[in-house]
Structures are given as C-alpha cells and as structure tokens.
Amino acid sequence: MENISKKTTIYDISKLTGASPSTVSAALSGTWRSRRIKEATALKIQQVARENGYTPNLQARGLRKARSGLVGMIVPAHTNRYFSTLSNAFEAEARARGLCPVIVSTLRDPEEERRTVETLISYAIDSLFVVGATNPDAISDLCASVNIKQVNLDLPGTKAPSVITDDYWGARILTQELLRSVKKHGGGGEDDPVYFIGGFQSDYATDQRIKAFKDVMKEERGGVPDNHIFANSYDPNASTLDAETMCKLEGGLPSGLFVNSTFAFEGVLRYFSKLPREDFSKISVGCYDYDPFASFMHFPVIMVRQNVQEMMKEAFIIMENGALEPKVTEIKPTLIQPRTMPEAR
Amino acid sequence: MENISKKTTIYDISKLTGASPSTVSAALSGTWRSRRIKEATALKIQQVARENGYTPNLQARGLRKARSGLVGMIVPAHTNRYFSTLSNAFEAEARARGLCPVIVSTLRDPEEERRTVETLISYAIDSLFVVGATNPDAISDLCASVNIKQVNLDLPGTKAPSVITDDYWGARILTQELLRSVKKHGGGGEDDPVYFIGGFQSDYATDQRIKAFKDVMKEERGGVPDNHIFANSYDPNASTLDAETMCKLEGGLPSGLFVNSTFAFEGVLRYFSKLPREDFSKISVGCYDYDPFASFMHFPVIMVRQNVQEMMKEAFIIMENGALEPKVTEIKPTLIQPRTMPEAR
DNA sequence: ATGAAAGCGCTAACAA
C-alpha cells in the first residue's frame, strides 16, 4: 500500500516472502496447484500480494505467453443503438470468459479499419470480431498473416466465418407489415406510393433488403419504380437530401417509407422536422433497425430488431471452435410493432 | 509477406538488412534522426519492414517503456446516446494524439468499476477517463497507487479533476421551458401538475437537477409536492413503475414531466405505450439528455443536450496539464426544442 | 553513424 510511485512486481513479493519469483508467479497466476506449491505457501504469497496492492503486469504476461487476453472488436460507430447493443453483448460474452474486451469504432472508413486492426494486432489481441466492416476480407488478410482468429458480424466476408441477420426474411416481413399499415392509415388506394431510403446499394445487407422490398412490392403491388429507391449512403445527411428529393418527386409525403437503418432514419427525420405536423397523418414507416424512441413517434413506425444476443453468442461459439471455414450463419430478427417497447437489453 | 505463423520482429529485419537490432528499432520507431542514423539506412530498413509486413509488438514496447500508449475510459453503459457520444468524442481525441482508446462499460456497478479499472491498470494504460462512475474517489485511490492520471466526467469526484455539465443551469432552463410548454399545451391552469422522474437522489447530477426543478417550480408555481418527485434509480424498469405510480396518483397523465435522462425516459415510455393515444394530448415532457428520435414524438419533448465535444476536449487538456488539483469544470448544455434535429455528432 | 548488451515483468522448462 505504501508503494506510491512504482507498481509492485513478483520480485517485490518474492523478497517479501522469501519465495522465488517463479513460485510467486505460480501462486499469483493460479497455476500453483498444478505446480504442487504447498497450499500454505501459496496462501501466504497471495496474502502478501494483496497487502501490497499487487496486480500483474499484463503486458509482461502477454509478451511472455504471446497472447494478451484481449479480444478486439471493431464497429462502424458507437452512436447507434444496434451497434452499441452489439458492444454490450460483446462485453458480456468476453467478461464471462475472463477476457478483456477492446472495442474501437472505425467510422465506415476502410483505411481507418485497416489502421485500427493493425493497432489491435500490435497489442496482440487473441481474436477479432469485425462488425459491419466495409471490407471484411481485407481484414482477413491482415489477421491471417499473424494467425489471429476472426469472425465477421452484420456484414459477411468470404475469408472468415460470418454471423449476420437474415436480412431478406426480415425485410420481407417488414415490407409486408408496412403495406398493411399503409392500407390502414394511408390514402386508401392500392397505388399509395412506398419508398425506400438508406444504405449502400453495394453492401450485402442493403442488397438483400432491397431485394425483399422489391419482391414483396411485386407480389402485392405489381412492382415499384426504380426511382422510389434511394440507397447511396449510411450517412444521415445523405438521407436528409433523399427525403427531400422524395417529397419533391411525390409532391408531399408518401404513404409508406422503408427506412434502411436508424442512421438513415435520423437523416430523414431531420428533413421531416421542417414539415407541418398535419402532413404526417397518412404516413407509415418501416425501419430496419430498432430504437426504443423511434417506436413512439407521431406516426406509425414498424421496426425490425436484430437478435443481437444470439448473434454474439453464436460468434463466440464459432470463435471457440477455431473460426475455420468462412461459412455464413443467419439469425432471424424480430418485428416490433409501433408503440411497443420491449424489455431493454 | 510469406511469414504465416509468426509475427516479424526487429530481429528478422535486422538479419534481412544486416543492420543491428538497435538500428532497426530506431529506424522503425521514428527516433532515427536523433540517433543520427544515415537516412539511406533508415529508408532501406523501413522498406524491408514494409515488404515483410512488420508491425511493432506494442506489448513489448509498452513493457520496456513502462507506458503502453493505451488510454482507458469507463462508461456506465454503451446503449445510451449520451455515453456513446462521449465514446465517440473520446476516440477522436485519443486518435488525434496517436493513442489507442480502450472503452469499457461498467454497468453502474461499483464492483465492476473496480475490477475493470484494475484490469486497465494491469494493461498499463497511460491515463484514465472515468465517466459517470458511482464512486470516482475509489477509482482515484486505485489510480494514485500506480501514478495513473485520472479525469472524471459527468459525475464529479473529490480526488481528481472533473468535467461536468452545469446541471443546475441546464435543469433550470429545461424546467422553465417545460412550464412554458405546459402553459401552452396543458390544461391551462396554473396548477397543472408537473412531475420529476429518474436518477439517483444521492448522485450529484440528480441532486442539482432536482434542486433546479424545485427552485423554478417555487418561483413560478409556489412549489412542488415532494411526492411529485421520483428519483430512485437509473434503471428504466424503475421508471416504468414510477410512471405508473404517478398516473395512479394523478388519475391520468400529468401536464408536465421532467424526465431525468433517456434511461428514465425509456422506462416511462414503456408504461406510456400501454395508454391510449388521446391521453397524450396535453402532456409536455422535458428530458435531461438528448436523443434524436425522442425529439420527434407525438407530444412535445424538450431536451437538453450536453456539450460532449467540449467536455471531452477540456478533459484531455486537463489530462495533458498533469491532472493535478481536483477542481470541477462545468460546461453549459444546450436546449433543444421539440421536433428539432441538430446536426449529428 | 552504428553495434552490443542489459533489462522491462512475467512464465515455463529444467534442475534440484
């Protein structure tokens, strides 16, 4: 306790107890049983260690053992309910395994992703969870060269196992429910316009969702015009512009809007906030993502909540099995009706 | 590049180039100018390093230099807009300084806070940012014993400098604005009931906010009954119950509600979601925290957005100045009117 | 302008 300026090491404890450094090491790292250290010795060492505020230097241990006990995760952003829920689940799983979780956001920037992963590798993370990366395969190359196991989440890669949401299925039920809502609250016509805003056309998830959207629209409406679909970016600002374009095109708000992610929704709302409240009497929104507050707006918002716990649990299982083949596991999401607030997670 | 199973080290590069390990180290760590390494030598070494996919082992470096380049931050939770925005700002500041940010959530659990901080210390973090801790001073004791600089955010401590929001001021203007809204949308009477829900009575921020709430209520209404104030927990579930109690007591929804944080708001909404929509025609809500979606509900929600960037910037400045005296810096928050969506951060 | 060598704190053979 009196040690103010330098950390206590096993050598300090060694001197204090008269035991050798290796005995101290064993006593303090939990391996003493298998090293047949006398229980009394071990207990005494632990006692002294406690009295002196000893904590192991995990850098030294990591250097020696060539593994750090750190598990890394990269996410596109923190300020998003979906990703932060993943962070939460990730920490829980890591903690349950006695590992130290390190989460870094990479802002959907491939260069930042690369830099961050290199940094994490330099800190000798034992494994890496890659969430929604723009280029998971590039990361796989980095990881492969240093034998770090990797699992992708949210967006799949071809060089590492992936756990993703069954986006086609989710977008289908969301679109169907949205159309039902449009029928109920909308203008009433079979030709009430329905739009799609948000996401990258080229990313897998968006692609699946658009496919499902189009398919359902085809089945129930005979189709949807291409210019009713905006998928240029995950940047909220882009969606603000898209919403404006949509309203110009439509001469007002449409009866139905499929919003691809809460990112896009934020952008759309930024535009909506300028419109008079009466304009919203007929619109229904389907949002592919869940946010508790969004379910409680002044027009119906149907949401899809991805099953984050299960995704993360699955990811850890795959990791523990060696993360070998790059196979894709799909998890089904849940539909959340407007003004419904499921238990927090 | 061909190195599959083991990481390239400076010794590999040393052999490959014929230079000594120390020269390689200097060339690769950027200290070569001051060591008067010939530029040609340095460049060649860097070239070879690049070709072989060399990345430094930061654990080894950290062990040797006794500082890791890691900066730690603990937050109560990830799944909250305010905290995740802080995470975002923290990462930005850390990155700008070439440091690696490590953010861990501690779930408002003092024991978890202690364990996590100990772990971070074991990884030799260079400094620690403590957000909304239940017991910042206990953490200060841990940090002091190993000479780690600490700054508290959101909730102040007495043993390390703190950067917090000017909660009294923020809660005053929020209450005033809420009363204005109640006057406009409420039943019309001077005696429209106004309630307060959320937070811990004993924590500094809640205390300040309740004080401000009471003061304004006194000034404008002559006071507020004690049983109109619920401050038992940050757990959304507690707020669900509080909302129910409130409505029982009131025989319906009150005209005004001061909600202390989005955590509480989530809980309140969970109860609200069971009520018929018409019931909400007269209620106004003031929420001490900002969430983009919450500003867009079917009744007016006035919010306070804490100035996260400035708080974090200030925290880093204090850290860089040595984080000496435990003085408290207060930052003023911003009022956000209903249906207003400021730029994302 | 560069090399040799020590050592950061720990663990794991190998001895005893």
Added chain:
DNA sequence: TTGTTAGCGCTTTCAT
C-alpha cells in the same frame, strides 16, 4: 515442493 534460468520483443544507455 521449490529455485534457477532463459527469453518473449523492444528501447536505451554506453561503447566504438
């Protein structure tokens, strides 16, 4: 049952 020693990969005197 315990001690001795080497070495993880790096930086940093001190030599040269």
